Amino acid sequence: MVTPIIIGTDVLNRDGVIYVRTKDRQYLSRTEHTTPINIVSRLDQIDVNTPLLGKERDALLGVIDDFCEHLITGTAQTTVTTGEMEMKLTSTTPVVYRPYKLSYQEKLKVREITRDLLDKGIIRRSNSEYASPIILVKKHDGSDRLCVDFRALNRVTVKDRYPLPLIEDQIDRLGTYTYFTSLDMASRFHQIRIKEDCIHLTGFVTPEDHFEYLKMPYGLANSPIVYQRIINDTLRMHINEGNTMVYVDDVLLLSDSIEEGIRLLRRVLETLTNADFSINIKKCSFLVTEVEYLGRVIKKGQVRPSPRKIEALVNTSPPENVKQVRQPLGLAGYFRRYVKDYASKTAPIAHLTRKGSEFMWTPEHELIRQNLIKYLTSEPLLTIFDHNLPIKLHTDASSIGYGAVLLQVHPDSRKHAVAYFSKVTQGAESKYHSYELETLAVVKAVQNFRHYLVGLEFTIVTDCNALKATERKKDLLPRVARWWIYYQDFHFTIE
Structure with a gap:
């Protein structure tokens, strides 16, 4: 037995x-x-998130089992070998704060958390001259997270200028792939060690003790950047192949077939585990046809807002002051490329945030807020840009604002929206002649969608007949002439 x-x-x-x-x-x-x-076998104990069945599922589980040492369900026990965090400061004066006051129960919780961090080798006791204070923050599940207030240290930290990927660029790269595998890095920053002579800089104090980090903590200004650099360097070959995308600790693998996806997964896992990255298998999805990535839901060639992001907007209450106005406006702005004429539709709300404006939330403002919620909860759908399909740029303008929609004509002859653009007229712009406004709308739209349009032929669609004749006019208004010069780098026709 x-x-x-x-x-x-x-x-x-x-x-x-x-x-x-x-x-x-x-x-x-x-x-x-x-x-x-x-x-x-770990596979008997883990619910692997995949729709695959039969031989395809067996092939996937075979790959997972081969790398089971680094596919975990808890805290990562490994330390990444392909990089470490180095810190540089602009001041030699130590950052020193007294501990923040905590209740008795909070002190017990801090004691428990620090004991766990000590056991896991993430922190150690310190004699450092640096001492940042700590606070407890509630997680989504109601448990407590210990957070170090590194604001003072961040102010004297030399910022690492390595770029984080642009989210919209990441989405545009998804193309028309059918299958997606998302990998979630276990323990995130705590897998990255701190350079030995920088460890003392991370010193922090609780009401009862003094510690410092051995692994990269949350809250440091450069932590996301350092992580992005290290994981990019680790996965460089796969990223350059175009089928692997990385945004900090979110890794997404793209494939056109299940067999291709399983081969890619094996190669990427081999690269990651050779560098001692650990992966949280509970938060991974393998060879799915729909995946949530960077606040969007992706399905072959299509993208829509994440229900979780929309829920945050739905759950907001009517604002009672200017600060509260910015919350729903910011949440909706996150998806402004999904909303036609977003700027002009939200102009009355945006006006409340201007300096000197009197706050008064009227039925008109509430109607705008509810209409935004209604539109976003109807699951607006955009298509992912395809360089091989015909491009049409529709523009429109009025004294209130101007906007555009970038469309592509698909093989079924239907036009599908790639993205919307809009802006409220500023200052003297509202007094422009309609011809000037229409021209301005085209200029701003081309500027906004430049990364799609450069080097490709496209069609500008406008109902302004004067604009259509502009190409042949010799006596252009100076302002319009300056705008028209900008067009010279693009290949387009007007209809």
């Missing part, structure tokens, strides 16, 4: 036993004796 047992690391350490794991065996070892123990 086989009886499963759980042995704590404290017991093993007390008796001088060390735990050794290789790819296919596990050992409980003392210096004078080594005893092999059997591995229970």
Whole structure:
């Protein structure tokens, strides 16, 4: 009879036993004796998120099992080998703060969290001259997270200028791939070690003790940038192939077939595990046809807002002051490319945020807010840009604002929106002649969609007949002439 047992690391350490794991065996070892123990397949204990069945599922699980040491369900025990965090400051004066006051219950919780971080090798006790304070923040599940207030340290930190990817660029790269695999890096920043001579800079104080980080903490200004650099360097070959996308700790693999996706997964996992990255398998999705990525839901050639992002907008209450106005406006602005004439539709609300404006939330403002919610909850759908399809840029303008929609003509002859653009007229713009406004709308739209249009032929569609004749006019208004010069780098026709 086989009886499963759980042995704590404290017991093993007390008796001088060390735990050794290789790819296919596990050992409980003392210096004078080594005893092999059997591995229970991790796949029996983990719900792998995939729609695959039969032989395809077996092939996927085979890959997962080959890398099971780094596909985990808890805290990462590994430290990435392809990079570390180095910190440079503009001042030699130590950052020193007294601990923030905490209640008795909060002190107990801090004691528990720091003990766990010590056990995991993420922090150690410190004698550093640096001492940033800590606070407790509630997670979504109601549990507490210890956060260090690094604001003062961040102010004297030399910023790393390595770029984070532009979210819209990432979305545009998704193309018409059919299958997606999303990988979630376990413990995120805590897999990256801090350079030894920089560790003391991360010193922080609780009401009872003084610690410093051995692994990269959350809250440092450069943490996301350093992580992006290291994971980009690790996955450079796959990223350059165009089928792997990385945004900080979100890795997305793209494929046109299941077989191709499984091969790509094996190669990427091999690269990541060779660098000792660990992956949280509970938050991964394998070979799915619809995936949430960077606040969007992606499906072959299509993109729509994430329901979770929209829910945040739906759950807002009518604002009672200017600060509260910015919240729903900011949430809706996150998806402004999904909303036709967004700027002019939200202009009355945006006006409330201007300096010197009197706050008064009227039925008109509430109607605008509700209409935004209604539109976004109707799951507006955009298509992902395809360089091989015909391009049409529709523009329109009025004294209130101007806007455009970038469309592509698909093989079924239907036009599908790629993105919307809009802007409220500013200052003297509202007094322009309609011909000037229409020209301005085209200029701003071409500027906004430049990354799509440069080097490609496209058609500008406008109902302004005067604009159509502009190409042949010699006596252009100076302002219009300056705008028209901008067009010279583009290849288009007007209809």
